[in-house]
Amino acid sequence: MQAEEPRIQDISILYVEDEVAIREGYARALNRISNHVMLASNGKEGLALFQEERPDIVISDIRMPVMDGIEMVQQIKEIEPECSVIFTTAYNDSEYLLHALDLQVDAYLQKPVEKNLLKYKIEKLAASILKEKIHLLQQKEIESQRVILQNVLDHEKNLLVVTDFEKVHFANKAFLDLFSVESAEAFNRMCISFLNIFSPVSPYLHRGLLAEGETFYDLVERSEETKRIVTIVANNAQPRAYQINISRIIHEARASYLCTMTDITGMNSERLSTEKKAYYDSLTGIFNRHKFNELFEIELSRVKRYSNHASVVVLDIDHFKHFNDTFGHLVGDKVLQKLAQTISRRIRTTDIFARWGGEEFVLLLPETAIHDAVKLCEMLRESIAAIRCIEADSITASFGVTELLADDTVKSAFKRADDALYAAKKAGRNRVMTVS
Incomplete structure (x- = not known):
């Protein structure tokens, strides 16, 4: 009896797909998950196999000749209402999705289906099926x-x-x-x-x-x-x-x-490595512009929904082009890294810091009114001025600060912060300016 007890490898899978190349390709992947994989080329064959074998999980395409996946699953659900079903389709058709919802299928995956995602969905269903079998024990x-x-x-x-x-x-x-x-x-x-x-x-x-x-x-x-x-x-x-x-x-x-x-x-x-390349600046190790925009949209929605305070800061290194031309790009890169490290050590974990491009950086400060943002920026400005580089005597930065408003867009908020930064540059640099 013990040898007959269920294992994930013993979960049986019926895979119904009319395209031969796709069916054979995914069959190899399914055979690595389960020892009991059945194949059918259309809904009629699939239904016959289900009636004969009673598989635990059915994976099916929707559009197929002879009998489509929707009709097949309707008949399967009449036989076994609790049968686990995953639909795959190359068509983003809301009518099919509604049919799938009516049939209470467990997953609806767009082709081409990523094999790791399919494996994850199967293992999740298999764990639930095993749980039911264990419950009987x-x-x-x-x-x-x-x-x-x-x-x-x-x-x-x-x-x-x-x-x-x-x-x-x-x-x-x-x-x-x-x-x-x-x-x-x-x-x-x-x-x-x-x-x-x-x-x-x-x-x-x-x-x-x-x-x-x-x-x-x-x-x-x-x-x-x-x-x-x-x-x-x-x-x-x-x-x-x-x-x-x-x-x-x-x-x-x-x-x-x-x-x-x-x-x-x-x-x-691998996921973290991919995410790091997609969301982090390779030189400084902080968020890049793409990730900042994503997080900014989330924070902006919070401000609008809950009337929270939040402030935006745009800063850049004063005379950085001249600095780069004088000392070279390697030294310039070193300065950018030091500035990023200096700021990262002095902000909260909830604050969002990113390199916007070149020598320009941005800060998003949740739950921070503009007067508190100015205090922080003054402290950061002094810390940056204290950075020492062998090739250069000192480094300074200018800051533009604004507070998010309930009717703001990304564009309007950054326009005010940029205007404040421009005012700081015009007033002599190495200072913090605001625009309300």
């Missing part, structure tokens, strides 16, 4: 259940844990091996609380982010799917990143949670 005698569940979990490469977020009740071999312990009991003796394994590092999830009265399950549920990531450092090894999914279950008449953690360290590093 929990109706049996507790000790027998423990043995069966342990057997299921030990076949998983993912880290699987049943916990109340303090003590671990069950853990699979992958989890126990990670911490070099033989049992859940041994882990509990070593670690006071399960949540202590998650490193308190931004932007990852950890217990320090919990609101009053909130469980870790609540924290994960309110987080965007792409942000449901934790980091674990075990046995003094390098930190590893895991995508975490949590399902609520009943264990020994009390609420417990099944935590599934998938190692995405390589994928996460």
Whole structure:
């Protein structure tokens, strides 16, 4: 009986796609996830296979000859209303989307479907299906259940844990091996609380982010799917990143949670590297113009919605072109880096600092009225003037400051800040000026 217990590899998948090249290409990817993949070239074939095999998950194109995906899934739902379904389509058609919503499908993915995204959706559905199968096991005698569940979990490469977020009740071999312990009991003796394994590092999830009265399950549920990531450092090894999914279950008449953690360290590093190239200035390491604009729009909407104070600062280095022409671009780059470091060390973590281009920088100061923004800029101006460079005696910067208004646009706010900067330059540079 133990050998027949469910594993993610045992989740059966029916894939229906009329285009041969696409069907064969994705079949190879699906076979790496599941040991039971069935293929059909149209809805009629797919329906016949479903009636015969009763797969756990159906993945289907929508537009197909003989019988389309919508009609096939309608008939499948009549047979098995709870069947998990993922639609793929090359057409961004609202009518199809409405049909999909009516059928309560689990995902609607635009072609070409990114294979890692498809894998993630399948694994998420599979975890839910496994949870239901595990729930059936929990109706049996507790000790027998423990043995069966342990057997299921030990076949998983993912880290699987049943916990109340303090003590671990069950853990699979992958989890126990990670911490070099033989049992859940041994882990509990070593670690006071399960949540202590998650490193308190931004932007990852950890217990320090919990609101009053909130469980870790609540924290994960309110987080965007792409942000449901934790980091674990075990046995003094390098930190590893895991995508975490949590399902609520009943264990020994009390609420417990099944935590599934998938190692995405390589994928996460690649994502962070891509994000860094897209959103950060390569010379100074601070945000670039693109990222600043994105965050500015968010803050502007907060100002309009909640009537918050927020200020915008535009600054640039005085006579930087002359400085560059005199001492060379390498020295100029060094100055830009020093200025970025100086400002970064003196602003709040909630403040947004970016290189706008060349020698020009911008600051967005949430929850900051203009008089407080001016005080900060005066302090920054003095700090910049204190920077010493071997090739040059001193560096100065001019600042233009304005406060966001309820009827502002990005263009209008920056126009005022630029006008203030121009006034600072005209008044002799190395000063802070405002425009209300």
